[in-house]
Amino acid sequence: MKPGAKLVRHYLQFRDFRAEEYAYLFERAAIIKTRFKNYEKYTPLFDRTLAMIFEKASTRTRVSFEAGMYQMGGSVVNLTTGDSQLGRAEPVEDTARVISRMVDLVMIRTFEQRKLERFAAHSRVPVINGLTNEYHPCQILADLFTYIEHRGNPWSQPLEGLKGKVVAWVGDGNNMAHTWLQAAEVLGFKVRVSTPGGYGIDPAVAGVKDAGCYQVFANPLDACRGAHLVTTDVWTSMGYEAENEARLKAFADWCVDRDMMAVAQPDALFMHCLPAHRGEEVEAEVIDGPQSVVWDEAENRMHVQKALMEYLLLGRIG
The missing domain is CATH 3.40.50.1370 (Aspartate/ornithine carbamoyltransferase)
Incomplete structure (x- = not known):
């Protein structure tokens, strides 16, 4: 320079x-x-x-x-x-x-x-x-701001609204999941991850040093239990279209539904980065329901x- x-x-x-x-x-x-x-x-x-x-x-x-x-x-x-x-x-x-x-x-x-x-x-x-x-990263930046808007105060000490919070990630261990792990380490909250076998997160890609910022669950219902935010993404991201049929079968139990939202915190929010496939990664009743903030997001x-x-x-x- x-x-x-x-x-x-x-x-x-x-x-x-x-x-x-x-x-x-x-x-x-x-x-x-x-x-x-x-x-x-x-x-x-x-x-x-x-x-x-x-x-x-x-x-x-x-x-x-x-x-x-x-x-x-x-x-x-x-x-x-x-x-x-x-x-x-x-x-x-x-x-x-x-x-x-x-x-x-x-x-x-x-x-x-x-x-x-x-x-x-x-x-x-x-x-x-x-x-x-x-x-x-820009999507997670928007997601966190949206959560703070609804459950914190973006005008004054915005990070206080994230302390002690739990985010449940249900679905593919993709770019969104890796970025959520980074955000948890930087900002001091926790992420619970639940993915089908073979589609998990890669801690090396996420590059997080604090293993305590996240926890992996085999059962997505357990990941959502007590969570303040439940979030997901499409099962087949761009570039993986050839795997679509196999993913539809593998991810069948990882659809965010009313049961998952029911075991989260009573005021838990639902987010999705969009586009969404109702009936696949999320029930229509969830994404179009009162806990969803996807349009603000x-x-x-x-x-x-x-x-x-x-x-x-x-x-x-x-």
């Missing part, structure tokens, strides 16, 4: 930030969301450009980042492997060197985490993980990501 050069911060996985940084982000997200709801113009990223690179299909990630950047006064360039050199033979490193000279921020949604890391290592500007096979992707982009580009405000 050249003398006087600014350190570039990336957000590639949840453990990239410290607990105090998350407390700040949750407070900023609450402020930014309130301004949005009150139709107050707030454009701190005027004249800044976000490049969005998609190698995986997207609905919520694209809309939340694109709308959020426009609302903050910036502009967006959208790239896919089909309409850029990313789908051809150009090395990731070369793509990063070029794109990062032309924009202020890059969000990438791709398959291998290693590709994201290679891009970030050669980028002059912050890079955000919009989803990889290994991690989905989906909207909050935009608000927490606005706070994240603001932080990466401008640092702390005030």
Whole structure:
């Protein structure tokens, strides 16, 4: 790094930030969301450009980042492997060197985490993980903010609302599950994981050092017992479609139903990162029921990501 050069911060996985940084982000997200709801113009990223690179299909990630950047006064360039050199033979490193000279921020949604890391290592500007096979930090950021909104106070000491809480993860030991483990270690709550045999979490991928931040259960009902939050994801993530038939059989007992919610805390919340398949990973009565906050959760992707982009580009405000 050249003398006087600014350190570039990336957000590639949840453990990239410290607990105090998350407390700040949750407070900023609450402020930014309130301004949005009150139709107050707030454009701190005027004249800044976000490049969005998609190698995986997207609905919520694209809309939340694109709308959020426009609302903050910036502009967006959208790239896919089909309409850029990313789908051809150009090395990731070369793509990063070029794109990062032309924009202020890059969000990438791709398959291998290693590709994201290679891009970030050669980028002059912050890079955000919009989803990889290994991690989905922006989604967990939104999930935690949503929980604090409903059961804590995002305006003051937001992390207090997470202390002593138990999150039940029911389903595939995928990128979401690994990110929940990282969040538990960083922020000091516990995750109970229940997956079918052969589809469990990989502690090495999660990279958690504190084994006490999570516990594995063979029976999903036991994982949900006393939980403050019950959450799941589709049984077949993008890139694993060839396994769909086998997964439908293996995951048959891992559908979040009314019985699982009944043994959780009386005021337990249900979350799902969407899209959802009612009758597979979750009963319609649960996702459409009074304990479900999936629509708040989906909207909050935009608000927490606005706070994240603001932080990466401008640092702390005030």
